[in-house]
Amino acid sequence: MADDRNRIKLAISMGDPAGIGPEIVLKALQHAEVYDTCEPIVFGDSDVMREIADRLGYQVAFKEWSPKLSDVGICSSGADTVMVRQATHADLKSVKLGELSAQAGKASAESVISGAKAVSSGDADALVTAPINKEAIALGGYPYAGHTELLAEITGAKVYGMLLLAGNLRVIHVSTHVSLIDAIKRVKTPRIIECIRLGHDACVQLSILNPRVAVAGLNPHASEHGLFGSEETREIEPAVAEAKSLGIDASGPHAPDTVFARTLAGEFDLVVAMYHDQGHIPVKLFGIDNGVNVSVGMPIIRVSVDHGTAFDIAGTGSASDKSMLEAIRIACIMVKARRTVSRQ
């Protein structure tokens, strides 16, 4: 197994060392089946990872990774040896579990940047990210709203977004972290078309060849033909029509309160949600443990867990690795799909 050079090389950033990131990464890498499909490489700090292993009582060796090691096929030896790429020189000795700190923020941002660069250069196939803290990375000198904005800058992506996955529920949002009143203002035909296209392309990257895209309405019952609200007729219907003319199997606007249940029942592959909570409420209900986020519109494949650093339980050993395992699984699916396309 160790000499299979076609195996997927997965860069996994460790996340904020004061949070649950390093713990869920290490827990996930103790599942032997992970090594059947990929070669995981932790981008972060080997001391942090070793400390977590000691705390959890895992018998595991850490080995410094370099692209050359993978090239000669001596990487990824299985759950007893974890490859680590030293991605930061931040001074992490004073970092306390569960506490916000500039050094932890610096280390977590540098781990993401290093991992993303490895993917961009071809040394790795995809990036999987553990949670970082917005305030900590800002303190550490990286004032970004989150992973997505940081990665957009590194990769030069201009039109990008995020696809949320929870089982067979896939959701892309017209807007996210803005007030509801501002979210309504952003329900505009060009942005909806952009989301339909980004979401469609992401589904294709996930091996769904002709995705059925359901576009949600904004108002209750999608306004019942204008009875309460005009955004459906004014902004959403033209976007659906335009998407159809581009050959996308788009439909809607659908009543927001039933479109997610219909999608879960198999009627659609993707929902375009008009605002943060319209899509996040169903995703959080079904992905409480195994939800993941996929970056769309970027030149690199990147999958993230859908939870935060959980400072309140950091170091207790109680964090679940389910979302991390799902992120690894989805990243591998996307790499395989990309390889299939490039062979055609």
Next chain:
Amino acid sequence: MADDRNRIKLAISMGDPAGIGPEIVLKALQHAEVYDTCEPIVFGDSDVMREIADRLGYQVAFKEWSPKLSDVGICSSGADTVMVRQATHADLKSVKLGELSAQAGKASAESVISGAKAVSSGDADALVTAPINKEAIALGGYPYAGHTELLAEITGAKVYGMLLLAGNLRVIHVSTHVSLIDAIKRVKTPRIIECIRLGHDACVQLSILNPRVAVAGLNPHASEHGLFGSEETREIEPAVAEAKSLGIDASGPHAPDTVFARTLAGEFDLVVAMYHDQGHIPVKLFGIDNGVNVSVGMPIIRVSVDHGTAFDIAGTGSASDKSMLEAIRIACIMVKARRTVSRQ
């Protein structure tokens, strides 16, 4: 069993005869266990019910009900005999299944009115309603937005609302059928307090003695202390404070995307939702078959199925009676709780 005069007398309105109402009522009344706790009486039209029985191939007799029959204890003989109260003189011969009609609308409104009056007068203990069609009742001379408005007029209720139930998820809404932009305008302290109180009282009626009331935010992450949106600090926090001062175990504003999962996990008994889809998305996901609505703030107990007339499948025999059975079960719980209180 038939001479137990303490059994709960349940008035069940048959709904629009062109829809699935009569079918789900009859199907529900074929479950023998229904008769263990209550005496169901169908308010509607006996010819409509007989036709449905013939179509479904049920061997069932229909018997004209009058309050006197219950008084002398010869009512409710079990699944083989269904009691019907003739509640309408509408001419239903020309009504076609699946088609909107004035006569069907008239019959469905009159069935509700007759059932509600029986409960008001004490001839029955609670009202359970099958679905009606807004357009049909208007055509039939009853221009109401729905059951709630019709019942408010009959009972003289001034401050009322609706509680949605799906398993252990209970939700009350600050607003429902208005555009999202209007819904934001309705997020005002007095209305939120009203909803907290109505919801609290409804939970008590449902035998939850000190309900834990979670008030949702309006904006993503409940605005993260004003980062995106001011309604949380301006309108919602004062309402929660006021409710607490009234002795209600209220909390919030909570992040809308996680409060429903937390409620399902048992942390709260009720969520006060700020707008239609915030509450309807989770309820429809979990109550696709067994969701029910409970009227709150009315002098009579009334429970409804949470689906519509489903004209598209009327007469096919494929309608599910799960929501109707759940409505019957919930109505019985509420009658028992009320009897316990009046005995104290």
